[in-house]
Amino acid sequence: MVGRLSWWVSLAGAGMPWPRRVAALVVSTLVLAVHGCVAEQMAERMADVDAEAAMPQRVEVAYVRELEVSAPPPIAPAPAAPKPVRSKRAAAPKPAASAASAAEEPAVDPLVVAAQEADLTAPVMPEPAEFPQPTVPEEEPAPSVPEPAAPAVAEAASAPPFEWPASTRLSYVLTGNYQGEIHGYAQVEWVRIGMRYQVHLDVTVGLPVMPLMTRKMTSDGLLTPEGLYPERYDEYSKVGFRDPRRATIRFEPDRIVMPDGRRRERWPGVQDAASQFVQLTYLFTTQPELLTTGRVIDVPLALPRNVDRWVYDVLESETLYTPFGAVDAMHLKPRRVARKGSDLTAEIWFAPTLAYLPVRIRIRQDESTFIDLIIRRKPELAAR
Numbered sequence: 001m002v003g004r005l006s007w008w009v010s011l012a013g014a015g016m017p018w019p020r021r022v023a024a025l026v027v028s029t030l031v032l033a034v035h036g037c038v039a040e041q042m043a044e045r046m047a048d049v050d051a052e053a054a055m056p057q058r059v060e061v062a063y064v065r066e067l068e069v070s071a072p073p074p075i076a077p078a079p080a081a082p083k084p085v086r087s088k089r090a091a092a093p094k095p096a097a098s099a100a101s102a103a104e105e106p107a108v109d110p111l112v113v114a115a116q117e118a119d120l121t122a123p124v125m126p127e128p129a130e131f132p133q134p135t136v137p138e139e140e141p142a143p144s145v146p147e148p149a150a151p152a153v154a155e156a157a158s159a160p161p162f163e164w165p166a167s168t169r170l171s172y173v174l175t176g177n178y179q180g181e182i183h184g185y186a187q188v189e190w191v192r193i194g195m196r197y198q199v200h201l202d203v204t205v206g207l208p209v210m211p212l213m214t215r216k217m218t219s220d221g222l223l224t225p226e227g228l229y230p231e232r233y234d235e236y237s238k239v240g241f242r243d244p245r246r247a248t249i250r251f252e253p254d255r256i257v258m259p260d261g262r263r264r265e266r267w268p269g270v271q272d273a274a275s276q277f278v279q280l281t282y283l284f285t286t287q288p289e290l291l292t293t294g295r296v297i298d299v300p301l302a303l304p305r306n307v308d309r310w311v312y313d314v315l316e317s318e319t320l321y322t323p324f325g326a327v328d329a330m331h332l333k334p335r336r337v338a339r340k341g342s343d344l345t346a347e348i349w350f351a352p353t354l355a356y357l358p359v360r361i362r363i364r365q366d367e368s369t370f371i372d373l374i375i376r377r378k379p380e381l382a383a384r
Contacts, residue, residue: 055234056220059191059198061167063380069327072288072352162286164223167191167382170357174205176371182212186373188358190278195223199274203371213239219275221251226269227282233272235304247304256302264307270300277348277358280332284356291330291350293317303343311335312348320349320360324378327351329359354379 167190174184184205191198199219206212215237221230233249249272250257256264271279276299284291297312315331329349336345349360357379364370 055218056198056232058200058218059193061169061189061191061382063167063169064383065381066378067168067354067357067381068378069325069353072285072356164192164197165190165355165381166384168357169380170359170375171377171380172361172373173376174203174371174373176205176369178205178213178369178371182206182371184211184371185376186371188277188361192223197221197223197228197278199228199278201274201277203373205371211238213237217272217274219272221275228271228275228279230270230272230275230302233274233302235273249302249304251302256307258307259304264302267300267307267309270302270307272302273304273344276301276346277361280348281350281356281358284350284352288352288356290314291352291356293330297332305343318349320351320374322359322375327353327359327375 169190170188172186172188174182174186176182182205184203186201186203189198189200189202191200197220201215201217203213203215204211205214215235217236218234219228219230220232220234221228223229230251232251235247236244237246238244247259249259251266251270251272254266256266256270258264269279280297280299283297289295290297291314293314293316295314297314299310299312301308301310312332312334315333317328317330320327320329329351332348332350334345334347336343345364347362347364348358350356351359359375361373362370363373
């Protein structure tokens with residue numbers, strides 16, 4: 001302690017002229033301030049390292065081919081309820097055919113019909129000689145015909161089950177407005193690992209080496225027959241020289257743990273800000289009738305501020321002009337109006353000819369602050 005005090009006194013310029021003493025005090029204060037800033041930055045970096053260590057490890061994937069524009073694959077209709085089988089005891093006699101149906105059927109000798117309707121065990125009496133008739137061979141009674149199987153059931157039984165696509169990466173060019181016109185790039189990455197998944201949405205505004213803003217969103221969870229089942233959502237945001245902000249949502253079997261520790265009920269089918277894009281693609285792939293103008297899509301969303309139901313209206317198809325050609329896409333628009341200080345809203349355009357993937361995403365904070373992502377190359381696919 002004495003050594004530190006003597007060091008500070010020497011720095012303060014004890015025994016020196018007054019001007020040099022003031023200069024020494026200023027220099028020592030600046031040195032302490034610099035050390036303080038460095039220590040604070042080191043503490044922030046350590047906190048970031050700890051936060052990243054707690055996140056699920058990001059899976060890296062090699063993309064080897066591009067998805068070509070093609071018509072969406074046909075989806076087998078849902079199995080229809082089988083028709084009830086009529087009991088033989090309750091079977092009613094076959095009604096007489098109408099004139100129209102009789103005209104379509106081949107002609108039948110009336111004597112054959114009479115023989116079938118009569119008691120087949122009784123002998124057939126010959127006709128009078130003055131009215132000779134041709135000999136009619138005896139016919140066996142027509143066997144009963146079983147009820148045909150419903151065609152929808154047969155089709156559904158032969159249709160292959162839904163198979164989750166291989167890992168896919170979508171690259172976008174970014175434009176928008178944030179206190180002026182902005183440019184950048186973004187990508188959505190869907191990664192499949194067995195029956196687990198990761199969805200990454202990365203947005204960069206400005207140059208990659210000196211970005212004005214970055215935001216990374218990651219969803220990690222399971223694949224189920226109902227679609228994506230999120231288990232964790234992480235969000236990282238950095239604007240200019242401000243401190244970065246992190247938010248984590250944890251999904252338990254019956255509860256959602258919000259970033260501030262609040263616990264909310266977990267609704268069936270709930271998604272997060274990143275998984276919603278892939279979940280909608282899954283719904284439109286398995287139920288293409290949902291992507292029809294005038295339909296309404298209801299998606300429960302867990303966002304960093306709250307958990308709520310988001311309603312999207314399916315608008316008309318639009319033609320988007322991309323670097324690889326024109327693409328027709330269906331426009332989904334949320335009914336919520338973006339307001340400053342509230343949750344961000346996202347308008348999404350899905351392309352049936354590109355496996356129902358989102359080819360345009362417009363994320364809005366308020367009327368004058370938004371980013372617009374438009375696909376800039378064909379989707380990239382992994383081997384499997």
